[in-house]
Amino acid sequence: MIVKTIFSGFGGQGVLMMGISLANSAMNKGYHVTYLPAYGAEMRGGTANCTVAVGDEEIASPVASEPDYLIVMNLPSLFTFQNKVSAGGSIFINSSIIDARPNRQDVKTFCVPCADMAQELGNNRVANVIMMGAFIKKSNVVSPDIYLKSLEIIMGSRKKTLAEINRKAFAAGFDYIKD
Amino acid sequence: MNKVLMSGNNVIAEAGIRAGCRFYAGYPITPQNELTEYMAEHMRNAEGGVFIQSESEVAAINMIAGSSATGVRVMTSSSSPGISLKQEGISSMAACELPGIIVNIMRGGPGLGNIRPAQGDYFQATRGGGHGDYRTIVIAPATCQELADLTMDAFDLADKYRTPVMILADGMMGQMMEPVIFKKPKPRQYPEKFMLRGAGTGKSKFIRGLLLDPIDSEEHNWKLARKYEVITKNEILHEEHRVDDADLVIVAYGTAARIAKGAIKRLRDHGMKVGLFRPITLWPFPELKLRALSAKIKNYLVFEMSTGQMLEDVRLALQGYANIEFHGRPGGAVPTPAELANVVAKIYDKKD
Amino acid sequence: MAKIVFKHPQSLKxxxxxxxxxxxxxxxxxxxxxxxxxxxxxxxxIGVPPAGCAVLAYNYFDVDMIEAPHGRGPAMASAIKRCLPDRVVFSYQGDGDLAAIGIAESLHAANRGENITVIFINNAVYGMTGGQMAPTTLLSQRTTTSPAGRKKELDGHPVKVSEIFSQLGGTTYIERCSVSSPAGVNKTKKAIRKAFQCQIDGLGFSMVEILSLCPTNWKMSSIDSCKWIDDVLSKEYPPGIYKDNIAEAKKTAEAAP
Structure with missing residues (x-):
């Protein structure tokens, strides 16, 4: 199995962090993994995206021409990437700021108002972790435990309170998606 | 040592420092900036480590030449246009027999081109690149793990043969993160007699490439040529992937080889027996290994992110004993495994 | 008792x-x-000779030397000094090497305040290649590539290296001398000694620009060449100390923990 996911949004929304945290947790689970960020001139102008491939076999291309999952944190990302998603794939939408919906019928769509939820939690910056909660629930690429442990390792020695709020944020996103 | 998730650029830098590299000079250019930044951050914590952000790639290569002469392990890195600038110094290091590592994280060309991954610098890398009769060892890893292992090995090769060694990767390899385990580097073996550190009370030395007498110069050229022959005999690396039962073999290196592996998986799922021959050292090219393979496999597809450069080495290796097709995507275009699989499938149907 | 008053220097082969x-x-x-x-x-x-007439300097200096590609001496010297801070490292450069093809390497080494010494030979012409125009060639001076004389409209102006480099924050000691007379030779030697001392004391970048003779390419006798330096060349490039921060740099160095 190889699962490919594209994370995309504005710079500052923690889009690359979403990818790196997924890649780290997949590595810690023992999977093969590649993480490929958009770089250079294409990052200027405020957009950011990255691609994570996770597999139980060697990963050939780190590029996702047909990602299984797409996480869009802003509207331009939806327009850019929605048609790449493989048939039967899933699109996660930051519905707090994206009103549009995919114009395809062959993909599943999950709307998560992660920016509003982050505000409710009192920290605007955890919208990405909330979205990761929703994504992990649906994709099941790694277990919540491994994800949260890996996230803590990446955040390093930063404040304990940060780990706490991340846990809460992740749980909020995880619980938001119904089985 | 645990597995760590690192980008190719950072892996090369970390492997270099672990291998004892204590001098780095470079000039920012995308897509290899993270390597320069990593060196800036970490060289200062390495004992005796020196980092200089040079005023140009020309200065950088000459800085590492000077530093190498003092007996320090050295590295510089750049991307295609910057590597063109370094050629003067690479030629000079080859002439003066100074070890050093030059990293080329290739991007689209010619000219300024773009910053996407490409493989258009194959000729420049494998034919010497600068002026004069010389070669550089060229190593083309295809995974971050190989970047770690082969960067360390590159330092040993550079010392062993007192010659510049190039790590040839591309923007994809530089930017991509993969899990990596760093091995323990071998202890360095580099005799003090080659180091220029002041004459002390002894005889003074000089290091030079200038040999005005053509007979001296000819002898020096032959001496280098003999060294290159030894390298060609002893230092070839390559990988064969699913060739045992193959009817057709893709020849590709670096990122292109990764894509080829993806294509092979798809093709095999459809019953097509396709394998991969991946040169890891591009110079010396695994010529005899490929020729040996042609005894039983007669169909080859060279796949490069260029208009066809390694293609010439494959032709030289196969010497007309096999059919050779080519698929290329130059200028920074990165094809998908699916696209390559389609190309291969068409050729596969027509093959003998 | 016989006293030795003149001998071959030990550091010269x-x-x-x-x-x-x-x-x-x-x-x-x-x-x-x-x-x-x-x-x-x-x-x-450790010396770094240039490309130019002095490219064979390693045949003469009996110290460790490494040849640099044209103009790259200061880049190489910078790296050598950084790796071996307790050695004395000098780069020996001509006007093409320093002020044309290697201006970037020279200026940035100076600006970084590399603790090296540059011996800069300014003879207003490219000697080794046969007398072509140098960046330091005077206006209206005839060379093989300025046969009608250097024209500012076409060739720009003479580059005044000591003046320019003395403006850089990284430089400590810069003096222009001339070897056109015994007095000038003595002064030049003093300046070279001061420059090396500046380096040994760890005080930063030092350079001695030397107005030097090229009778062959100037197509003059040696005596006329000396006169030409005194009467013409040194008017465009006045000898003197352009920067001497040695005392200041010493104070700063002593104050540092």
Whole structure:
């Protein structure tokens, strides 16, 4: 199995962090993994995206021409990437700021108002972790435990309170998606 | 040592420092900036480590030449246009027999081109690149793990043969993160007699490439040529992937080889027996290994992110004993495994 | 008792110079070698000769040397000094090497305040290649590539290296001298010694620009060449100390923990 996911949004929304945290947790689970960020001139102008491939076999291309999952944190990302998603794939939408919906019928769509939820939690910056909660629930690429442990390792020695709020944020996103 | 998730650029830098590299000079250019930044951050914590952000790639290569002469392990890195600038110094290091590592994280060309991954610098890398009769060892890893292992090995090769060694990767390899385990580097073996550190009370030395007498110069050229022959005999690396039962073999290196592996998986799922021959050292090219393979496999597809450069080495290796097709995507275009699989499938149907 | 008043410097090999009769390089080589002898630093000195007439300097200096590609001496010298901070590292450059093809490497080494010494030979012409225009060639001066004389509209103006480099924050000691007279030669030697001392004391970038003779390419006798330096060249490039922050740099160095 190889699962490919594209994370995309504005710079500052923690889009690359979403990818790196997924890649780290997949590595810690023992999977093969590649993480490929958009770089250079294409990052200027405020957009950011990255691609994570996770597999139980060697990963050939780190590029996702047909990602299984797409996480869009802003509207331009939806327009850019929605048609790449493989048939039967899933699109996660930051519905707090994206009103549009995919114009395809062959993909599943999950709307998560992660920016509003982050505000409710009192920290605007955890919208990405909330979205990761929703994504992990649906994709099941790694277990919540491994994800949260890996996230803590990446955040390093930063404040304990940060780990706490991340846990809460992740749980909020995880619980938001119904089985 | 645990597995760590690192980008190719950072892996090369970390492997270099672990291998004892204590001098780095470079000039920012995308897509290899993270390597320069990593060196800036970490060289200062390495004992005796020196980092200089040079005023140009020309200065950088000459800085590492000077530093190498003092007996320090050295590295510089750049991307295609910057590597063109370094050629003067690479030629000079080859002439003066100074070890050093030059990293080329290739991007689209010619000219300024773009910053996407490409493989258009194959000729420049494998034919010497600068002026004069010389070669550089060229190593083309295809995974971050190989970047770690082969960067360390590159330092040993550079010392062993007192010659510049190039790590040839591309923007994809530089930017991509993969899990990596760093091995323990071998202890360095580099005799003090080659180091220029002041004459002390002894005889003074000089290091030079200038040999005005053509007979001296000819002898020096032959001496280098003999060294290159030894390298060609002893230092070839390559990988064969699913060739045992193959009817057709893709020849590709670096990122292109990764894509080829993806294509092979798809093709095999459809019953097509396709394998991969991946040169890891591009110079010396695994010529005899490929020729040996042609005894039983007669169909080859060279796949490069260029208009066809390694293609010439494959032709030289196969010497007309096999059919050779080519698929290329130059200028920074990165094809998908699916696209390559389609190309291969068409050729596969027509093959003998 | 016989007293030795003149001998071959230890830091100079006993080879016969390939330089033309009357060439300034021979004088400057000797001065540098004498200074190295007198300071007792032969064993710890590393020289970087240029491309140009002095490309064969390693045939003459009996110290460790490494040849740099054209203009890259200061980049190489910077790296050598950074790796071996207790050695004395000098780069020996001509006007094409320093002020044209290697202006970037020279200026940035100076600006970084690399603790090296540059011996800069300014003879207003490209010697080795046969007398072409240099960046330091005077206006209206005839060379093989400015046959009608250097024109500012076409060729720009003479580059005043000492003046420019003295403006850089990284430089500590810069002096322009001339070897056109015995007094000038003595002054030049003093300046070279001061520059090396500046480096040994760890005070930063030092450079001695030397107005030097090229009778062959100037198509003059040696005596006329000396006169031309005094009467013409030194009017465009006045000798003197352009920067001397040695005392200040010493204070700063002593104040540092």
């Amino acid at each position: 006993e080879n016969i110079y390939h330089y033309c009769p009357g060439c300034g390089h021979s004088i400057v080589h000797r001065l540098v070698a004498e200074v190295i002898d007198e300071m007792g630093i032969r064993g710890i000195t």
